[in-house]
Amino acid sequence: MSKSLAAHGRQTTIGGNGAATDHETPPIPTPPITAARPAAHPPTLETRRQPLSNQDTLDTTWDAPHPAQPVDGTVIVPASKSLTNRYLLLAALADGPSRISNALASRDSDLMIAALRALGTGIESVDSPDGTVQLRVTPMDLDAQMGQVDIDCGLAGTVMRFVPPLAALARGSFTFDGDPHARLRPMAPVLTALSDLGVQVTGHGEPGLLPATVNGTGSLAGGRIEIDASGSSQFISALMLVAARTTHGVEIVAAEGRIASPDHIEMTVQTLRELGVVITRPTERSWKIEPGRISAFERTMEPDLSNAGPFLAAAMVTGGTVRIPHWPSTTTQVGDQWRTILTRMGARITHHQDGTLQLTGPEEISGIDYADSSELAPTLAAICALASGVSRLTGIAHLRGHETDRLAALATEINNLGGKVTELEDGLLIEPAPLHGGSFATYADHRMATAGAIIGLAVPGVKVVDIATTAKTMPDFPTLWTTLAASGKASR
Numbered sequence: 001m002s003k004s005l006a007a008h009g010r011q012t013t014i015g016g017n018g019a020a021t022d023h024e025t026p027p028i029p030t031p032p033i034t035a036a037r038p039a040a041h042p043p044t045l046e047t048r049r050q051p052l053s054n055q056d057t058l059d060t061t062w063d064a065p066h067p068a069q070p071v072d073g074t075v076i077v078p079a080s081k082s083l084t085n086r087y088l089l090l091a092a093l094a095d096g097p098s099r100i101s102n103a104l105a106s107r108d109s110d111l112m113i114a115a116l117r118a119l120g121t122g123i124e125s126v127d128s129p130d131g132t133v134q135l136r137v138t139p140m141d142l143d144a145q146m147g148q149v150d151i152d153c154g155l156a157g158t159v160m161r162f163v164p165p166l167a168a169l170a171r172g173s174f175t176f177d178g179d180p181h182a183r184l185r186p187m188a189p190v191l192t193a194l195s196d197l198g199v200q201v202t203g204h205g206e207p208g209l210l211p212a213t214v215n216g217t218g219s220l221a222g223g224r225i226e227i228d229a230s231g232s233s234q235f236i237s238a239l240m241l242v243a244a245r246t247t248h249g250v251e252i253v254a255a256e257g258r259i260a261s262p263d264h265i266e267m268t269v270q271t272l273r274e275l276g277v278v279i280t281r282p283t284e285r286s287w288k289i290e291p292g293r294i295s296a297f298e299r300t301m302e303p304d305l306s307n308a309g310p311f312l313a314a315a316m317v318t319g320g321t322v323r324i325p326h327w328p329s330t331t332t333q334v335g336d337q338w339r340t341i342l343t344r345m346g347a348r349i350t351h352h353q354d355g356t357l358q359l360t361g362p363e364e365i366s367g368i369d370y371a372d373s374s375e376l377a378p379t380l381a382a383i384c385a386l387a388s389g390v391s392r393l394t395g396i397a398h399l400r401g402h403e404t405d406r407l408a409a410l411a412t413e414i415n416n417l418g419g420k421v422t423e424l425e426d427g428l429l430i431e432p433a434p435l436h437g438g439s440f441a442t443y444a445d446h447r448m449a450t451a452g453a454i455i456g457l458a459v460p461g462v463k464v465v466d467i468a469t470t471a472k473t474m475p476d477f478p479t480l481w482t483t484l485a486a487s488g489k490a491s492r
Contacts, residue, residue: 014075014483061439062467064456065481069488070320070361071457075311075480077324079104079132079301080333081473082264085112085158086241086271087299089166091137092121093245094275096296100135101128103301106473108156115151115163119170120144139296142218142245146172153178153210155403155444155472160210161190161234165242168199170216175204177211181444186401187212189235193225197250222246222291226253231401233261236287237268243289244277254285260398261374267332302328305335307474308357309379310450312338314484316347316361317386317458322484327357334374341380344368345387364388367430371395375402377428378447381410382454384430385419394427403472404443410451413440417455417462437461446472453481 084104089112091098103109103125113123113135122138151167153160153176160178167174177183188208191201200215222243229236236252236259243250259265269279269287275297278290308324315322328336329351339357343349346362367389373380377396384391399406407428411421417440420433440452442465449470456462470477 014073014480014487059465060468061463061465062478064440064453064462064464065485066456066458066460066462067318067485067488070318071314071484071488072321073484073487074323074325074356075308075484077303077305077308077311078106078474078476080304081106081108081158081307082267082304082333083271083301084109085156085162086237086268087297087301088112088116088123088135088137089162089241090271090275090294091135091297092116092119092140092166093169093242093294094137094139094296095293096139098137098139098296099298100137101298101300102132103135104304104473105133106475107154107471108158108473111152111154111156111159112163115153115159116140116166118146118149118151119163119167119174120146140170142169142171144171146170146174146216148173149175151176153182155179155182155185157185157232157234157402160185160187161232161238162241164190164201164212164214165194165220165238167214168194168197168216168220169218169242169245171218173213173215175211175213179444181403183210185209185403186231189228189231190238193227193235193239196225197221197223197246220246222248222250224251224253226255228255228257229259229265230255230257231260231398233259233264236265240265240268240272240279240287240289244272244292244294246291249289249291251282251286251288253283258395258397259285261334261372263332263334263372263374267334270332302326302331302333304473305331305333305338306375308335309338309376310454310477310481311484312342312347312359313379313383313454314457314481315359316342316345316365316383317454318488319361319363320488321358321360323359324357326355327351328355334376337373337376341368341370341373341376342383344370345383367391367432369394371427374399375447378406378410378445378451379454381414381421381428381430382451385414385417385421385433385435385455386458387430388432390432391430392424392427393430394424396428397426403445404448406445406448409441409443409445409448413448413452414455416440417459435459437463439463439465441465442467442469444469446470446474450477453477457485 120140365387372395420431442448452464
């Protein structure tokens with residue numbers, strides 16, 4: 001697919017609140033988190049495709065911007081959801097008060113904060129002078145009697161899977177439920193592991209799904225458990241995060257079969273080790289977490305590199321240039337794979353000394369054969385649908401159990417726009433095809449919404465259903481996207 005020449009001259013900086021500023025040399029401000037975020041997902045209005053679980057999606061459409069020129073902007077990406085929610089949970093178990101700076105402000109982080117507060121954790125949110133959010137966390141009192149508590153998980157996998165093991169350490173009866181599609185997301189490995197460790201777990205619906213009640217007694221002995229992680233790495237991370245606060249520690253063994261998203265398990269391991277937790281690897285498929293303290297901490301959250309993906313994709317599909325400040329030189333985030341993936345697809349990428357990652361898109365996007373793209377897959381699939389060559393994305397069968405069946409959803413929606421996507425056993429085959437405008441359903445999945453927006457940059461007339469679902473991790477996405485789409489300057 002031919003691209004316009006990248007723009008030259010003045011550039012646009014786009015902050016976390018969507019505000020744009022033109023300048024000759026982009027400044028490197030600290031990311032502001034100023035979104036007016038919803039406290040809950042919008043109510044259900046209509047079911048569009050029940051087989052793909054679109055039942056909790058607002059049937060409203062958003063005209064995806066289709067710029068006449070290549071984009072040229074600097075985007076301040078909000079903080080990492082994966083890191084923010086891990087550090088929040090660990091702060092609840094730490095040996096003293098902790099501070100989390102540049103914390104993510106989004107629906108998923110709000111749900112985690114609410115869940116931890118329901119378990120007795122003190123969390124104070126303070127607006128910093130630089131526009132970011134600082135969270136001051138006082139650990140939960142494991143001896144406090146909490147009684148009967150209802151916890152809303154929304155559609156946040158980190159809440160529905162990470163918090164039940166934490167509840168097992170508290171004293172009370174904790175019932176977990178969430179959005180309609182939350183009742184379809186796999187939970188069995190976490191609930192079974194807790195039962196194997198002696199926790200009383202009661203299901204109230206289909207086996208291995210929400211809603212479910214965890215009865216905590218204030219302590220957990222620990223021991224050896226086997227977990228099937230083929231559906232999600234979160235099943236292992238969930239037990240790993242609380243293991244140090246058990247009486248005897250925990251040895252986690254991955255059951256036979258593929259381990260989904262192992263990079264996210266490594267993120268959990270490194271985060272725990274930073275806070276003084278001792279973790280060893282008896283085998284390549286096991287982790288032994290020793291009992292002990294979790295040190296109180298002060299940490300500044302990195303930008304969410306997975307959420308940076310759509311903005312880098314904007315440069316790819318328009319032949320423009322996008323800069324992401326504060327890109328870490330080393331990180332455990334899976335989103336750092338964008339540097340490898342997009343270079344292979346033709347991008348020119350520079351990581352400047354000030355931490356800014358700059359990407360300029362190619363004249364023509366190359367197809368790619370790539371395994372284990374994990375949560376990056378929806379964004380990558382959108383780029384591949386605009387490539388000149390064939391792409392194969394494999395090792396992502398577990399995406400069928402994410403916010404929606406992402407493989408079926410991507411194939412359906414891209415094909416509805418004229419694409420040629422075939423669903424494989426563990427991924428997608430994407431072949432070049434001329435695309436046209438039309439409706440792009442999202443199934444209450446934030447990454448489906450951003451995928452539709454990416455295609456809309458290159459294809460006129462794309463209408464994304466329920467763009468508001470991006471509030472799950474990036475409340476300001478529509479404003480940020482519209483501002484970036486308007487940033488292009490004519491070539492000189």
